[in-house]
Amino acid sequence: MSVIARTSIGRLAIQPNNRKWHKATAILFAVSSLSQIAIMTSGCAQDALDGSLKRGGVIRYGHFQEPPCLFGGWVQQWYLQRQYSDNLVARSEDGKIVPWLATSWTVSGDKKVYTFEIKPDVKFTDGTPLDARAVAENINGWLGNDPDRRNPTAAPYLEDSFESATAVAPLTLRITLKTPFQPLLNVLAQSSQGILSPTALKRGLAVNCNSPVGSGPFIVEKWNHGRNVVLRRNPNYNSAPVNAKHQGPAYVDGIDWRFLSDQTIRYGSLLTGESDVVYDIPAVAWNDANSRFTVLRHITGGTPLRLALYTARPPFDDVLVRLAFAHSADRRAAVELSFLGALPFEANGALSQSSPEYISGLGRSYAYDVGKANQLLDQAGWTEHNNAGIRLKNGKPLVVRISYSSAFLKPDGEQALQVIQQQAKAAGFDVRLQPTNQADFFAGKNLGPNDYEVVLLYWVAPGAEIFRISWKPDQNGERNRFNPSRYQDEALWDVIRKAEQEFNDGGRTSLYQQAEREIVEKAAVVGFTVLDVNLAISPKLKDVWLDRGSVGEPVFYDAHFADKK
Amino acid sequence: MMPVNIPAHNRLGWLAGRLVSGASVMWLAATFTFLVQCLLPGDRAQIIINMTSGNVGEAPPGELAAVNAKYGFDQPLVLQYVKYIWGILHGDLGQSYQQHRPVVDIIAEQIGPTIILALAALIAAWVIAVMTTVLIAGRDNMWSTLLSGMQVFLATVPPYWLATILLVVFTVQLRIFPVIGGNSPVGLVLPTIALALELSGFLGQIVRSEFTRVLEQPFVMSSRARGMGELGVRFRHVLRHAALPGITLSGWAIGKLLSGAILIEAVFARQGLGGVLVAATSSRDVPVVSGAILISAGLFAITSMVVDLTYRIVDPRIKMT
Numbered sequence: 001m002s003v004i005a006r007t008s009i010g011r012l013a014i015q016p017n018n019r020k021w022h023k024a025t026a027i028l029f030a031v032s033s034l035s036q037i038a039i040m041t042s043g044c045a046q047d048a049l050d051g052s053l054k055r056g057g058v059i060r061y062g063h064f065q066e067p068p069c070l071f072g073g074w075v076q077q078w079y080l081q082r083q084y085s086d087n088l089v090a091r092s093e094d095g096k097i098v099p100w101l102a103t104s105w106t107v108s109g110d111k112k113v114y115t116f117e118i119k120p121d122v123k124f125t126d127g128t129p130l131d132a133r134a135v136a137e138n139i140n141g142w143l144g145n146d147p148d149r150r151n152p153t154a155a156p157y158l159e160d161s162f163e164s165a166t167a168v169a170p171l172t173l174r175i176t177l178k179t180p181f182q183p184l185l186n187v188l189a190q191s192s193q194g195i196l197s198p199t200a201l202k203r204g205l206a207v208n209c210n211s212p213v214g215s216g217p218f219i220v221e222k223w224n225h226g227r228n229v230v231l232r233r234n235p236n237y238n239s240a241p242v243n244a245k246h247q248g249p250a251y252v253d254g255i256d257w258r259f260l261s262d263q264t265i266r267y268g269s270l271l272t273g274e275s276d277v278v279y280d281i282p283a284v285a286w287n288d289a290n291s292r293f294t295v296l297r298h299i300t301g302g303t304p305l306r307l308a309l310y311t312a313r314p315p316f317d318d319v320l321v322r323l324a325f326a327h328s329a330d331r332r333a334a335v336e337l338s339f340l341g342a343l344p345f346e347a348n349g350a351l352s353q354s355s356p357e358y359i360s361g362l363g364r365s366y367a368y369d370v371g372k373a374n375q376l377l378d379q380a381g382w383t384e385h386n387n388a389g390i391r392l393k394n395g396k397p398l399v400v401r402i403s404y405s406s407a408f409l410k411p412d413g414e415q416a417l418q419v420i421q422q423q424a425k426a427a428g429f430d431v432r433l434q435p436t437n438q439a440d441f442f443a444g445k446n447l448g449p450n451d452y453e454v455v456l457l458y459w460v461a462p463g464a465e466i467f468r469i470s471w472k473p474d475q476n477g478e479r480n481r482f483n484p485s486r487y488q489d490e491a492l493w494d495v496i497r498k499a500e501q502e503f504n505d506g507g508r509t510s511l512y513q514q515a516e517r518e519i520v521e522k523a524a525v526v527g528f529t530v531l532d533v534n535l536a537i538s539p540k541l542k543d544v545w546l547d548r549g550s551v552g553e554p555v556f557y558d559a560h561f562a563d564k565k
Numbered sequence: 566m567m568p569v570n571i572p573a574h575n576r577l578g579w580l581a582g583r584l585v586s587g588a589s590v591m592w593l594a595a596t597f598t599f600l601v602q603c604l605l606p607g608d609r610a611q612i613i614i615n616m617t618s619g620n621v622g623e624a625p626p627g628e629l630a631a632v633n634a635k636y637g638f639d640q641p642l643v644l645q646y647v648k649y650i651w652g653i654l655h656g657d658l659g660q661s662y663q664q665h666r667p668v669v670d671i672i673a674e675q676i677g678p679t680i681i682l683a684l685a686a687l688i689a690a691w692v693i694a695v696m697t698t699v700l701i702a703g704r705d706n707m708w709s710t711l712l713s714g715m716q717v718f719l720a721t722v723p724p725y726w727l728a729t730i731l732l733v734v735f736t737v738q739l740r741i742f743p744v745i746g747g748n749s750p751v752g753l754v755l756p757t758i759a760l761a762l763e764l765s766g767f768l769g770q771i772v773r774s775e776f777t778r779v780l781e782q783p784f785v786m787s788s789r790a791r792g793m794g795e796l797g798v799r800f801r802h803v804l805r806h807a808a809l810p811g812i813t814l815s816g817w818a819i820g821k822l823l824s825g826a827i828l829i830e831a832v833f834a835r836q837g838l839g840g841v842l843v844a845a846t847s848s849r850d851v852p853v854v855s856g857a858i859l860i861s862a863g864l865f866a867i868t869s870m871v872v873d874l875t876y877r878i879v880d881p882r883i884k885m886t
Contacts, residue, residue, distance in 0.1 A: 066844060068663035074619025147631050152618030206665035225664065226675055226840035227747075258745065258834075261843075264729065265834045268737040269744040439849035442615040443607025447622060457621065481622035 073152030085194025085214025091549035132167035298552030302461030391428030587866030598855035720766030
């Protein structure tokens, strides 16, 4: 009965001009859902919806940004890589590391040697066997010197601790570290560390960017640049992670991964039934999407989208001025007003709320308080004012230039910065906004040592292991380019390294939280908002999920249509 | 009108002159794009590394050196320029920094839909302009005033704004056309209208002005006196004379339509040079942008030549000099 009801919905859905369609669909869908729940609770649902019933159809997915390459360090590339490659291990929603290509693993007593047993009979889609040698070749490439093979995500995490990856038996892989690094498995579980065919990798970066070969549930068939990536089902798929909802090949025949950069087009295509699922719901359509469609959302872990204050020179080399800036504007109101509820305010600038080490409430003490901001600035010696009301110290005005780019900040976020700009003026800050186009931003415009006082950036990760990347001080003359605050604190770095070498979960969390508190207390970063992954999904499409254990990549492997196309 | 016989050597001379002129335009465009590549602020190697990795900030010197060597950025500018021009002469527009593919392949893949859109819009603009002109020129009634005002409005409204309005009304609200039309004929309708309406406003105004002047010529009165119907007079005799300024404008219009198509394609998520150019501009993929500029300059030169030839067909009194 449940199946009949769903088929009826499918038939109605192909009548786009019927004005009663949405209401009828909603009612039928509600009836269908209720009947389905009843069946599920009776334990018969799995029998009724077996694999053959779920098979077929192509998912039409509307994504907003086209990456330059189908794999790499940018999160836009991770989303695609998640569909066609497998990782050594997976990280489930509760943060536990679970088997994927590795069926089991052991860690040596000194925590420096990891030995993985690789799943047998797995092949890349070009026929190359996926064995220990293939995985070792990938890992050594990520951390080697060949710029075509180097992995821009794995390298900053692992290059200090990594020694070698070797195949000690056909299906036994050994990773040896110079120093213990507990987050190793978290790093290996991120989609950018998906394992690619070593045979295919030999074709060079140019070819691999366009047609990468993995062992995942889908195969990259064709990338029509400027339009879409066509992914088709891998009929021989036999290496799903244990946290997937099923094993064996995917249910759908493929994915039409379309690049629809304009949000009106993207969301409009879902409204008219031309897409089955779309990424990044526009803020103005957030409530509408929640009322019409299935909405999935994951606030990514790691570094939130925060204001990084340049601490290596005046005025933010003085912690009092940094604190004053934090108090000088109602950042919560600015974010809520601008994003209309589509993105929340995040007071904790150090760590995003889906990270296990996240301390709720941290940073809330920096509430909007102009009196406090004034008091702190007086204390810091910024006591004079010019005619425009801007504070002066030794004749120099208190200028704060905020650099940002659409590559990292959604368009609505600019309004929030304008609110901060206006409010901070009351405390005597001369805030100047430096919007920078994506190309210039990547070229380093407005990002030089003397170019900004504040910059908006994020770096997604499952949790606090991101601290290594953001807070590692410059060492041996080597500048940490991923530390936009330029905050150099050896004591903080010691705590982070201790956390990385602590294999007791409670002890490690405690150390990371110690670092988190210190970062927020020193106001090297100030909370603003978060980065999220959100999808609006047609009711016809079931079982799409976000990989919340990683960074929220959309997963279409378990998805199936309620009415087959 | 008496046809004018033009000696063959004059025709060849004219053609040679036009080819030299076209080649000069191409060379200037190539030199301009090369200078743009070199003079734009920001290190090219830095952008390539950061766009690929998704990072910002200064890359390590070792990584920068490898990329500089790979793309030849470490060579003297004169040598880079010579290699660039030599490549163009051999049909090589270089490699895309971001897609790691030959620029020629990228443009060849995308230019077809853009040209189809631009030509469809040109034809549609002419049809709209001619129909409205024939109906309203030389007449003093409410329709004439209304259509004339509409032409002014269309000539001034930004096409991307019009495109967004058409998109929301006809796809999302009325659902007459698909949101994602792709390269199908149905998908061509709204982008064509969005692009054509502005041009039809320009063409209409210019053709109407000439049309009104020609309507007062003695040969028009003579045609009427011979008993020819008003529509016949307007289509057979007046339009041919009145169309010349519009044809002149069509040469300019091709350039405008190509650049306009880029914006319209982005709004309608339509395949074409638009999407590629927007992405290439956002990622400072200069070889792709330069290649697109060169191809556009080439098309513009060819179009100018075709327009000049069209004069000769429409009005044989015009000499090829």
